[in-house]
Amino acid sequence: TDSRLRVAVTRRLPDPVQDRMAALFDVTLNEDDHRFTRAELLEAMRDSDVIVPTLSDRIDADLLAEAGDRLKLIANYGAGVDHISLGAAHERGISVTNTPGVLTEDTADMAMALIIGVTRRLAEGVAVMQSGMWDGWSPTAFLGGRIGGRKLGIVGMGRIGQAIAHRARAFGMEVHYHSRTRLSPDIEQALSAKWWESLDWMMGQMDIISVNAAHTPATFHLLSARRLKLLKPSAVVINTSRGEVIDENALTRMLRAGEIAGAGLDVYEHGQEANPRLRNLPNVMLLPHMGSATLEGRIEMGEKVIDNIESFSRDERPADLVLPDML
Numbered sequence: 001t002d003s004r005l006r007v008a009v010t011r012r013l014p015d016p017v018q019d020r021m022a023a024l025f026d027v028t029l030n031e032d033d034h035r036f037t038r039a040e041l042l043e044a045m046r047d048s049d050v051i052v053p054t055l056s057d058r059i060d061a062d063l064l065a066e067a068g069d070r071l072k073l074i075a076n077y078g079a080g081v082d083h084i085s086l087g088a089a090h091e092r093g094i095s096v097t098n099t100p101g102v103l104t105e106d107t108a109d110m111a112m113a114l115i116i117g118v119t120r121r122l123a124e125g126v127a128v129m130q131s132g133m134w135d136g137w138s139p140t141a142f143l144g145g146r147i148g149g150r151k152l153g154i155v156g157m158g159r160i161g162q163a164i165a166h167r168a169r170a171f172g173m174e175v176h177y178h179s180r181t182r183l184s185p186d187i188e189q190a191l192s193a194k195w196w197e198s199l200d201w202m203m204g205q206m207d208i209i210s211v212n213a214a215h216t217p218a219t220f221h222l223l224s225a226r227r228l229k230l231l232k233p234s235a236v237v238i239n240t241s242r243g244e245v246i247d248e249n250a251l252t253r254m255l256r257a258g259e260i261a262g263a264g265l266d267v268y269e270h271g272q273e274a275n276p277r278l279r280n281l282p283n284v285m286l287l288p289h290m291g292s293a294t295l296e297g298r299i300e301m302g303e304k305v306i307d308n309i310e311s312f313s314r315d316e317r318p319a320d321l322v323l324p325d326m327l
């Protein structure tokens with residue numbers, strides 16, 4: 001009999017990751033990469049010591065209650081764990097790990113791409129060239145705003161927020177931030193970042209807001225309709241974190257009414273789907289959750305998952321253990 005850990009992976013992962021997993025564990029892969037139904041997810045959880053889910057798998061308290069007691073570790077492929085009921089897992093003695101760090105720079109790059117893309121009207125430029133309707137250069141066509149000197153307000157200053165701050169400084173932006181805990185003075189100084197205790201006050205002063213806070217009960221609709229109204233009409237909203245942190249309907253209404261100037265969104269409140277009323281707005285760039293989508297990053301995420309499973313199997317504390325009180 002096979003004494004190796006039984007590991008179920010819910011989505012297709014890059015080949016080097018799957019190959020290494022197959023060499024180390026008794027692994028079940030999802031070669032055709034279909035999204036698991038609840039029943040398939042439950043079956044995988046019942047039959048495995050370890051499950052490797054992604055954000056497309058909702059592991060709530062009800063599912064955990066039905067999963068039996070073989071499952072010991074949820075080794076999430078991804079940093080965000082808002083699709084997993086951490087409290088319920090903890091109560092059942094199931095450990096949870098994630099993959100922080102390896103996707104920080106890629107996600108920060110994508111946030112910058114959206115900041116520049118919306119401010120410099122890249123989507124409009126691409127669209128006119130694709131349509132074949134460009135009628136030649138004009139001194140007043142496609143005028144965007146200058147990136148240098150713009151005030152960037154980062155909401156949530158963890159790893160990704162700080163990586164964006166570094167980049168924004170190199171582009172000559174002014175960096176401001178709001179977060180639960182203030183950075184240490186030396187980090188704040190290195191980033192030339194100004195902390196705002198009040199998100200409300202920061203909102204009113206910024207040219208660009210970048211959302212980089214995890215989705216937790218405390219950050220759900222942190223950018224509420226009321227707070228969004230505090231923005232200047234010339235302001236732009238960028239989100240590469242989780243859609244739920246912004247009231248997407250309120251944001252959509254304001255964009256359509258011209259009450260804010262633009263948005264760059266990689267994530268949506270209803271997960272796999274953007275509000276259809278966000279489409280076809282020239283000042284809105286929508287991406288299909290690509291923030292961490294680099295081949296290098298996705299391989300490193302897999303390596304982190306494997307390291308976490310291996311530590312766990314040796315009865316060591318996995319490097320990326322997530323506890324309910326950490327969020």
Ligand code: 8YV
Nearest residue numbers: 054055077078079080103292
């Ligand atoms: C991943 C993400 O695509 O890590 C996260 O939290 O949102 C993305 O980087 C996703 O988590 C894969 O499960």
